[in-house]
Amino acid sequence: MINSMPTDPLMNLPPDRIPEPSQARMSETVAAAQQLFTRKPVKADSKRSAGRRQFFAGSWMEAILGAGLVTAAGIIAISLAPTLLTTVPPPGSEPLPAEAFRTDMRQTPGMRPADxxxxxxxxxxxxxxxxxxxxxxxxxxxxxxxxxxxxxxxxxxxxxxxxxxxxxxxxxxxxxxxxxxxxxxxxxxxxxxxxxxxxxxxxxxxxxxxxxxxxxxxxxxxxxxxxxxxxxxx
Structure with missing residues (x-):
């Protein structure tokens, strides 16, 4: 009597297809690696670079530093905004008198009728x-x-x-x-x-x-x- 050998279900799957390498993707990866050492901009495709600003045409390090500067400037502007609003009068207005900034004003209670x-x-x-x-x-x-x-x-x-x-x-x-x-x-x-x-x-x-x-x-x-x-x- 001949015993059949157990069959592995994975053996029935079709063989994996190995994707063909993309020459364009490889060229971009090699260029990006080279710019880290030469600090030269990467020449991107004209369609992909049409919406980008010149500021980010440099290295990735320059882009990160630029983003940090923009964030810091925004934080400083937000923190200084209340001070500017309270110290800089609007154009054409006269400065308020000193009495307007008193802090000891209290509401006068109702007067009690005289005896x-x-x-x-x-x-x-x-x-x-x-x-x-x-x-x-x-x-x-x-x-x-x-x-x-x-x-x-x-x-x-x-x-x-x-x-x-x-x-x-x-x-x-x-x-x-x-x-x-x-x-x-x-x-x-x-x-x-x-x-x-x-x-x-x-x-x-x-x-x-x-x-x-x-x-x-x-x-x-x-x-x-x-x-x-x-x-x-x-």
């Missing part, structure tokens, strides 16, 4: 031993208590109509649950109401809770009766 006691006199109102007063300026008002030394203490301040004038029409001082309560009736026209102020360490302060109880009282006696009904008023 009422600086721009308007006090309109006094006296009820027995109690000395009070009010100020009306444009759309603002202030209600004050004046002590025996003439020092003013602000009780209320706020906004109002420009045509309205706040006035004080009545006031009383009472003891309530061991504390002093100052009740003041104020307003404009027929719009009058009572407000209650409880004395603390820093003076009289508005008590919204007590003010809701007495705000529409008819008079000082009605205020005292309402306070008595909510505590031990004397």
């Amino acid at each position: 009422l006691d600086m721009i308007a006199p006090l309109e006094p109102a006296t009820f027995g031993d109690l000395r009070l007063g009010v100020r009306n300026v444009d759309d603002r008002f202030g209600l004050y208590l004046v002590d025996d030394k003439g020092i003013e203490k602000t009780l209320l301040s706020g906004n109002k109509g420009t045509q309205d004038a706040i006035s004080v029409t009545d006031a009383m001082l009472a003891d309530w649950n061991g504390e002093q309560v100052l009740s003041v009736r104020s307003g404009f026209g027929d719009l009058q109401r009572w407000d209650a102020f409880v004395k603390g360490q820093s003076g009289f302060a508005l008590s919204p809770a007590l003010s809701r109880i007495i705000w529409d009282a008819a008079d000082a006696q009605d205020v005292q009766d309402r306070l008595a009904a909510t505590g031990t008023a004397d």
